Amino acid sequence: xxxxxLAVALVTDPLVVGLVIAGTLVxxxxxxxxxxxxxxxxxxxxxxxxxxxxxxxxxxxxALYCAGTYGGSITAILINAPGAPPAVATAFDGYPxxxxxxxGRALGMAAFASTIGGIFSVxxxxxxAPLLARLAYGFGPPEYFALAVLGLSMLSSIGxxxxxxxxxxxxxxxxxxxxxxxxxxxVERFVFGVPELYDGIDFxxxxxxxxxxxxxxxxxxxxxxxxxxxxxSATKLPTRDDLxxxxxxxxxxxxxxxxxxxxxxEGSTMAAMIGYNEAKRWSKEPEKFGKGAIEGIAGPEAANNxxxxxxxxxxxxLGIPGSATAAVIMGGLQxxxxxxxxxxxxxxxxxLYGIFFSMLLANLLFLVVGIAGAKLFARISLVPGxxxxxxxxxxxxxxxxxxxxxxxxxxxxxxxxFLGFVLKRHGFGPAPIIMGLVLGGLVETSLxxxxxxxxxxxxxxxxxxxxxxxxxxxxxxxLTSAVRALRRGAVSS
Amino acid sequence: MEGDKPSSESKLAHPDVVAGLVLIAACAxxxxxTTTFRxxxxxLSQNVPPTFFPRLILYVIIALSLTLMxxxxxxxxxxxDNIRPRVFLTALLLVAATLLVPRVGMLVTxxxxxxxxxxxxxxxxxxxxxxxxxxxxLAIHVVFVLGLGLxxxxxxxxxxxxx
Numbered sequence: 001x002x003x004x005x006l007a008v009a010l011v012t013d014p015l016v017v018g019l020v021i022a023g024t025l026v027x028x029x030x031x032x033x034x035x036x037x038x039x040x041x042x043x044x045x046x047x048x049x050x051x052x053x054x055x056x057x058x059x060x061x062x063a064l065y066c067a068g069t070y071g072g073s074i075t076a077i078l079i080n081a082p083g084a085p086p087a088v089a090t091a092f093d094g095y096p097x098x099x100x101x102x103x104g105r106a107l108g109m110a111a112f113a114s115t116i117g118g119i120f121s122v123x124x125x126x127x128x129a130p131l132l133a134r135l136a137y138g139f140g141p142p143e144y145f146a147l148a149v150l151g152l153s154m155l156s157s158i159g160x161x162x163x164x165x166x167x168x169x170x171x172x173x174x175x176x177x178x179x180x181x182x183x184x185x186x187v188e189r190f191v192f193g194v195p196e197l198y199d200g201i202d203f204x205x206x207x208x209x210x211x212x213x214x215x216x217x218x219x220x221x222x223x224x225x226x227x228x229x230x231x232x233s234a235t236k237l238p239t240r241d242d243l244x245x246x247x248x249x250x251x252x253x254x255x256x257x258x259x260x261x262x263x264x265x266e267g268s269t270m271a272a273m274i275g276y277n278e279a280k281r282w283s284k285e286p287e288k289f290g291k292g293a294i295e296g297i298a299g300p301e302a303a304n305n306x307x308x309x310x311x312x313x314x315x316x317x318l319g320i321p322g323s324a325t326a327a328v329i330m331g332g333l334q335x336x337x338x339x340x341x342x343x344x345x346x347x348x349x350x351x352l353y354g355i356f357f358s359m360l361l362a363n364l365l366f367l368v369v370g371i372a373g374a375k376l377f378a379r380i381s382l383v384p385g386x387x388x389x390x391x392x393x394x395x396x397x398x399x400x401x402x403x404x405x406x407x408x409x410x411x412x413x414x415x416x417x418f419l420g421f422v423l424k425r426h427g428f429g430p431a432p433i434i435m436g437l438v439l440g441g442l443v444e445t446s447l448x449x450x451x452x453x454x455x456x457x458x459x460x461x462x463x464x465x466x467x468x469x470x471x472x473x474x475x476x477x478x479l480t481s482a483v484r485a486l487r488r489g490a491v492s493s
Numbered sequence: 494m495e496g497d498k499p500s501s502e503s504k505l506a507h508p509d510v511v512a513g514l515v516l517i518a519a520c521a522x523x524x525x526x527t528t529t530f531r532x533x534x535x536x537l538s539q540n541v542p543p544t545f546f547p548r549l550i551l552y553v554i555i556a557l558s559l560t561l562m563x564x565x566x567x568x569x570x571x572x573x574d575n576i577r578p579r580v581f582l583t584a585l586l587l588v589a590a591t592l593l594v595p596r597v598g599m600l601v602t603x604x605x606x607x608x609x610x611x612x613x614x615x616x617x618x619x620x621x622x623x624x625x626x627x628x629x630x631l632a633i634h635v636v637f638v639l640g641l642g643l644x645x646x647x648x649x650x651x652x653x654x655x656x
Binding site: 048051162164165167168171172174175178182184185186187188189190213216217220221384385386387389390391393394397398401402405407410411414417418421425426427428443444447448451452455456485486 | 508509512516523526527530531533537538539540541542543545546547549550551553554557558560561564567568571573574576577579580582583584587588590591594595599603606607610611614615616621625629633637641643644645646
């Protein structure tokens with residue numbers, strides 16, 4: 001069993017274990033700090049992970065992803081300021097519970113449900129990703145192109161102001177990915193005589209700019225609200241009575257979160273909202289929701305953490321990111337010279353086991369960290385934004401510079417950040433642009449190869465049934481979102 | 494509170510119409526730029542010229558932007574507050590810091606920026622500001638220069654001074 005030997009080697013590698021612990025601690029802290037998200041944290045740490053071998057680097061980023069998703073619940077419960085979007089639904093009942101003097105019980109349930117959700121999804125990842133990869137072995141360029149189109153079409157349903165804007169954002173990302181010398185023909189595209197652009201726009205500075213600088217400018221425009229942390233005596237693990245009440249909710253949310261995570265582009269935020277709604281729908285006392293129902297914490301927390309493992313399934317098996325953070329991790333794999341997709345399972349089994357193991361360990365660790373350190377993290381989360389954001393920018397600048405040790409990358413980061421801010425003000429979020437940027441290479445290459453294969457005849461896509469299924473699903477996804485948006489428009493008007 | 498005032502956009506065109514027009518104009522410029530791409534023999538490009546994919550994406554963006562404009566009235570007008578002056582000041586400081594790095598070096602820039610940014614955001618506690626500035630520069634030096642071996646620009650001023 002070479003796989004088992006690999007897994008054991010990883011479990012006992014002090015560097016990997018140390019990085020997973022560090023990633024978990026940083027992740028919980030970042031998740032707890034309002035405004036900082038796990039996507040931003042992974043983007044900020046990505047340049048520094050280049051100093052590591054791929055396995056420890058991915059272990060660090062994966063642990064950060066899992067812990068960051070959980071960390072948001074601490075501030076959602078204690079100060080009604082979700083540290084990250086996936087924790088928004090947790091605040092609905094978490095904060096009322098904290099106000100009733102049950103913050104410890106709420107935090108304990110959040111940590112427990114998150115751990116169960118996370119572990120469930122990692123187990124699914126462990127079995128589903130290799131199966132999906134095996135299915136994808138038979139895919140040719142047309143199927144990959146159709147799959148990438150499906151991934152991009154799912155952007156229409158990831159929330160935000162409008163599905164159309166998400167799709168435009170995805171296309172803008174694809175366009176940015178075309179900058180540089182075309183690898184097939186050697187022709188320069190959109191370089192405008194700038195030699196630094198010949199190799200294309202570096203992925204990492206754009207990521208940092210879109211996530212960190214954009215958010216910093218957004219925060220600069222907000223009126224500072226005084227945040228008051230409610231008293232917390234001690235975080236308690238759920239009692240047997242609580243467990244009996246939430247076991248069905250947690251199980252449903254695990255399934256929902258993992259499934260939503262597996263869908264390309266859909267991430268933890270949507271999983272949490274569905275998890276919350278389903279918890280309310282199945283509850284015997286739905287009227288208690290919003291006033292401090294324990295199921296209202298278990299539902300979204302199990303779902304948003306289940307989405308982390310779920311989102312890694314298409315990312316690793318197909319090379320199609322399952323969420324914005326997974327897109328950043330996928331970018332990390334590419335920067336390390338690895339190509340996510342089915343062949344990764346043959347070429348880099350150690351890397352995959354590293355990711356599985358680090359996610360599993362991170363999920364167990366944040367239960368301990370969450371129970372023991374919630375009070376400390378809550379206190380740290382009250383650090384004023386006036387001190388926090390300068391730190392974020394300095395780290396961003398050093399990170400962008402550190403990739404190539406070039407100031408051009410710092411300028412690219414700033415430009416991406418300013419543009420991201422303007423776009424965000426007009427309803428174009430950063431996540432679709434990142435997805436487009438990450439998928440750009442795959443979309444163009446697979447389309448070009450398909451056109452060569454089909455002798456430039458689009459109609460010959462119809463001879464590939466799997467590609468047709470993906471195209472049909474893409475069309476269905478766009479139409480569903482369009483109908484939903486039209487209904488919403490009709491209701492609001 | 495300037496930032497809390499509702500904007501007086503109601504007399505202007507729908508923001509999505511404006512956004513669509515800007516996007517279409519940008520796409521038209523980018524399409525124009527694709528005409529300057531070097532031409533390659535069909536045999537080399539295998540009938541998929543380097544303009545093919547960028548143009549396809551640009552046409553898709555134009556189509557989506559047109560749809561955005563046409564459907565704008567259905568969505569209603571989103572309420573957007575005016576941009577607070579602090580945002581412009583922050584952006585200006587970020588640009589100034591980036592310009593300063595090649596002149597005075599990364600660490601001095603970090604110190605200056607970590608003092609200027611909190612001050613511009615309303616922090617008035619001198620110990621906190623100075624502590625952050627020097628603490629951050631020290632942490633960056635220890636972790637990235639000593640730990641990871643990163644070489645930051647020392648700055649033209651220090652280079653000239655140190656020979």
